[in-house]
Amino acid sequence: MRIEPNIIQQFNKQEAAKHRNQFEFVAEELDREGFDVEVLIQKLTDFQVAIPSWALGLGGTRFGRFSLGGAPENLDQKIEDIGLLHALTNTAGAISLHIPWDIPTDPEATKSLATSLGIAFDAVNSNTFQDQPGQKHSYKNGSLCNVHETIRAQAIAHSVEVIAYGKMLGSKSITVWLADGANFPGQHNLQKALMHTEASLQEIYSHLPPDWRMFIEYKPYEPNFYSTVIPDWGTALMLAEACGDRALALVDLGHHLPNTNIEQIVATLMMRGRLGGFHFNDSKYGDDDLTCGSIKPYQLFLIFKELVYGMENNIANNPPLAWMIDASHNIKDPLEDLIQSLEAIQIAYARALCVDFNKLEQAQHTSDVTLCQEILQNAFRRDIRPILREARLRAGAALSPLSIYRSMEIRKMLIAERGSKTIATGL
């Protein structure tokens, strides 16, 4: 299903007066503080986040999974779901595919569907953490890090195949996340596992089309619980540098040990020109994959502060970043959850754009720590939502995406269309 623009506009009309009032109030405040509201709106309008193809059905944990209904059962339905999100938010203008869950059967038709919905194809994702039916060698003991050359070769060949599918659709990057690791001390020769991984990544990199980039994702634990071959940003950076200029580290917000200062990692990687992209989610304990901004919104803001600073002071020539949500929706309607994530991301971005970096630099230069804090908190405590709404309004999207989603009873319609027992491929 699709949402026709005029329906959104009808809904918007009901809130138009209230919004106008709020927007003008905030715009005036920002203007007084020296921010160019038009520039701000343009940046928010341009900011697009990819939706992963596996996040459109209800996810689960190792303890089980509950059902919802209306889940997309093939790639085209997934693209349609993202089309709904994009129509409502004007922020979800890309999809990130996962192979083999999303192998396109008719690439041209799929591309044309996506184009009609304003959806681009972001990074493609490989999967060497599960065995597929008919697969020759098992990844039980690792893929790119495996002690056996034949198994590494199989995993490399899979990645090359993933690139081929990506090329068909217009992707320009591949994300490599490895579940490879050890559950027990002694299981891995830690040095050799890393050397094998490096060599495998170099091999994949050699197959990368010249206009592509390769993102190397790190994660300290899960599904392996003693060690992981790429546990942290330091390892990811080391591997990226061993591959070449177009290999970059990818940061997933949930892939860190307790108390990690993620924004500092972002700053360091940008200083080196090696930050490739982001997997957004939120967490309290580990890789909880919760809705963005639902647990630590200030951290999200601080991360965006580094991103905005890094993009505007791009000394190391860091390439444009790939933005993606990577959350799991175990209890909420996935589309509602994604709407909330997109909103939280845009809020964090907008607040970061309203940091007065000149004033901040002066305060840092005089070691005026109190003032440094005031500047950030002022940017964070302001109600920035009216600016976001204005950006959506101007782009033909919804003033209140969630409200329209519910008023239109979209989930009900999806269930009517697809059935209540559908299961989306994914986790």
Add this chain to the structure above:
Amino acid sequence: MRIEPNIIQQFNKQEAAKHRNQFEFVAEELDREGFDVEVLIQKLTDFQVAIPSWALGLGGTRFGRFSLGGAPENLDQKIEDIGLLHALTNTAGAISLHIPWDIPTDPEATKSLATSLGIAFDAVNSNTFQDQPGQKHSYKNGSLCNVHETIRAQAIAHSVEVIAYGKMLGSKSITVWLADGANFPGQHNLQKALMHTEASLQEIYSHLPPDWRMFIEYKPYEPNFYSTVIPDWGTALMLAEACGDRALALVDLGHHLPNTNIEQIVATLMMRGRLGGFHFNDSKYGDDDLTCGSIKPYQLFLIFKELVYGMENNIANNPPLAWMIDASHNIKDPLEDLIQSLEAIQIAYARALCVDFNKLEQAQHTSDVTLCQEILQNAFRRDIRPILREARLRAGAALSPLSIYRSMEIRKMLIAERGSKTIATGL
């Protein structure tokens, strides 16, 4: 030094028009959403946070300490500093004393000074984590948990003395924080250490005046790094219940293991009627004692959400709570730091007061998780600062406390008055 009310009013006048505009905008929004702004302002006006007497000088770490100047060198100067904070914020209307650092030499004069500044005497704090000159037995191997009865008796006697000082000044509660613990496995008989602690607390409790309460503070580690006799809320609750009705647990925000859900502890303790009070600060790693709200403002809001709910649905008859800041100021001017803490606390409280609990309960009843999140985020994303400013304005305090503090160059005046090498007792 004191700040005369008319000076504050002069400063306020400069911002009056701008404030009026902001306040009216926010008040109208709140009104439309069904909140009574006058009630809100009254609650914020009534909300008072105690300042600990040891937080008025620059603190340090085990690696050292830097200097600032103008630190208060006696109890009266400490009260004067808090008087400055209270004049500016109308939120710092109490002091929490630490014995033996703040033994009053002339209790009546001290009381009268405090009264003249609108400062009440909150909980008194004992110190059995350091040895004082001339002290008979050392607390090196523990105080209330000590294997030796004579040492426990000394520590109990100290606590009784602390109560006596508190009575002189009008305090109504004592906070017992124990550094007691073990650095190494085997050092303590864990069961006996806890039993001794329980018996010691019962003994102190037996000396508690009938209108007093005893707060038992927990902490998992530091300054002992293997075990602590009261490591968590469960132990604090157990001990409180073993003492009597007027013994309650005290929560210090920095005294938890990584990833602890503190707001849930608050909810549980209130459900049992056993939450005594709070030590506010913020932290990223451990008991970092940073400015409130500087690291995890959303967590602070969620905690206040539980507090507001608990106070308004007080089934277990939890007594009124004691609020105190317990931060350390290693690099910022302590008074500036405290102004920022007070502001962050008031913001969190005000936002929590603007949670629509009826709507939330309905959403919880229908397991509408998306909506539950929306309700909280709506309360948090709103700019509530104009309401706080209005509350301060009406109480004769400053629209912008930090701005006045700086414009008046108060630190400079304190240094002129007290010297640049002064050292405040404390950590």
Add this chain to the structure above:
Amino acid sequence: MRIEPNIIQQFNKQEAAKHRNQFEFVAEELDREGFDVEVLIQKLTDFQVAIPSWALGLGGTRFGRFSLGGAPENLDQKIEDIGLLHALTNTAGAISLHIPWDIPTDPEATKSLATSLGIAFDAVNSNTFQDQPGQKHSYKNGSLCNVHETIRAQAIAHSVEVIAYGKMLGSKSITVWLADGANFPGQHNLQKALMHTEASLQEIYSHLPPDWRMFIEYKPYEPNFYSTVIPDWGTALMLAEACGDRALALVDLGHHLPNTNIEQIVATLMMRGRLGGFHFNDSKYGDDDLTCGSIKPYQLFLIFKELVYGMENNIANNPPLAWMIDASHNIKDPLEDLIQSLEAIQIAYARALCVDFNKLEQAQHTSDVTLCQEILQNAFRRDIRPILREARLRAGAALSPLSIYRSMEIRKMLIAERGSKTIATGL
């Protein structure tokens, strides 16, 4: 399949001389230090650990699962597997059932099979974290904590049914682990969720046969990632006390926040007479469910030190403890993994039995911290394995269980018997 005693004895013979030499050396050392080796052997012989019925097949993570073959497909096969373990180790003399995965179709036959293998029926486990086919209400939004009385009633009825199955087989206890919790702030009314849980547990407790005990298990997170209704030992204790004397807390080693001092929790619960039992496993990050002793063997020893002390100084009349392994085997052969877990548990227990508690108490009394540490480390650094082997040898079990398991090619035989595609119910 079964292992005939004479086969084990044949294997043992090959190692007999070497073992004799090692045993005599260690026994002499222990004797010289004042330990009664015969008593030690008897205690190790008596020590039996229950195997959970769901731990006999390969487990998985949310990212997938790999296969092994030969997994038991029904309750009788599960009991046979445990029979193998018990024959080899003389330590696995009990099974812990999970309902509905292990509903006995012919209870008498099942009992008789178990008896013939020396297997007792330990605690039965309820499951309200998954929906079963045909189940009227979903547990998606909680079971015993649910806002709706009908859903709570269904979960209570399930628990009562679990007790009924347990009674058929001779169990004397039920373990309640609740996945109930919230993924997002606001989702739960934290106070009410806890009150509902308390009332539900009281209701279940009222159905407990007089010679039964109820174990309440806590866990801070997973599968819910914001809050859990029974997050910690303090809550478990509170709930147990609200139910009655035969309600006790159960400790799973993996269910704690980072850096928790678990042995102190054990000591505290025993001091209160409220420690019901243990779920053994090991972990580096969270509820990793790794082989016992594979990551933190010293912690396991320290926990056993508290257990041994508590059992020998049972002031609060803590009932005998229920011991169970609760690990997941994602990559190792489950039976091999369990043999390693049983060995690690017995080693920790044996070492704890060799702590000189009298000497330790004296050292504690003089605050001789260095000596306290020496005493524990001496008990831990000694090679205690020959004593374990002797205990097994005397009981007719294997000197080297793993070695026999491999020499006999038991997994191969199980695959031949059951097939290579079998899947055991469980996680």
Add this chain to the structure above:
Amino acid sequence: MRIEPNIIQQFNKQEAAKHRNQFEFVAEELDREGFDVEVLIQKLTDFQVAIPSWALGLGGTRFGRFSLGGAPENLDQKIEDIGLLHALTNTAGAISLHIPWDIPTDPEATKSLATSLGIAFDAVNSNTFQDQPGQKHSYKNGSLCNVHETIRAQAIAHSVEVIAYGKMLGSKSITVWLADGANFPGQHNLQKALMHTEASLQEIYSHLPPDWRMFIEYKPYEPNFYSTVIPDWGTALMLAEACGDRALALVDLGHHLPNTNIEQIVATLMMRGRLGGFHFNDSKYGDDDLTCGSIKPYQLFLIFKELVYGMENNIANNPPLAWMIDASHNIKDPLEDLIQSLEAIQIAYARALCVDFNKLEQAQHTSDVTLCQEILQNAFRRDIRPILREARLRAGAALSPLSIYRSMEIRKMLIAERGSKTIATGL
């Protein structure tokens, strides 16, 4: 004071027979498993750990410090204390100086004293985390990372001076640990702080004598509690590579976030040839600086397993490592504590030397995870202490260092010699 060799020999005689018996038993076992006991003993004999000059007095925490007596008050007394340790253990053959706490007044005399006690001069340590009397610029806002060039220059000059002192005494390396960091978001421009640090380190490196190495130490937090300029091994490696071949990362066991896999960091750094050295201690929560091996002895063994493997398979030509204890002794006699640390380090090293790496590699090659675990656990569960004792015996040191230390009442003698109120410089 010094311990005469013949006194040690007298004590040793009393235990000689018992030791002989134990040694022969273990040596025979190791021999049977294919280990060359003589080689083992030689390696243990050669293994020397530096004692930091600041670890010889009682340390403290920010909450205070207790006293002991007999602490060394100057550099020569510190060297004498280490001489005592070395005479007893034959493992403490080096000292690591801290400038300005240990500026030698008569370098030749100091060198000659050290030589006479068999003590070498290991890495020298700079201090830019405290302000010294008369220092021109304060390090309150950072040293090598400071926004102001003059302050960075002062810190660089200090480091150059530290190298000069080291040269006088025969050191060949400098360890740079920076407390530099931020307590609050916004305080630092994270990119610039890192760039300044890099440039400063390069400047120091340019002053390094050609036969010297520079160690860069990382730490995630404390004394700064938001960010640290060199928070992790990735940053340390990046900076080392930016300086030159003789710049290496230094690992302090307590400087990691919760749950970090430290042994993997060791493996990775050795694979890159960039591991410079170690600061040994132990911890449960953070940088607790407890006695080595007192909390996580298995982790210490796993780390040594990587070190032994890396040294024996030195593909990247990693230079020889600098070993140092960096613990704080808040309650135990520092010399006793150090004896326990040295013992624990040697045990871990000896156990790691008894890992059968060939067998392990085969097991890894067949993904026999169970066997991999068995191999490590077998090495760890064995009682290796008799081998250590034999190594000490042959070197003229004590069979039981702690026992002799106590029998001789050395602390009493030190107090008699130096007084009971002495305070050692340090933390």
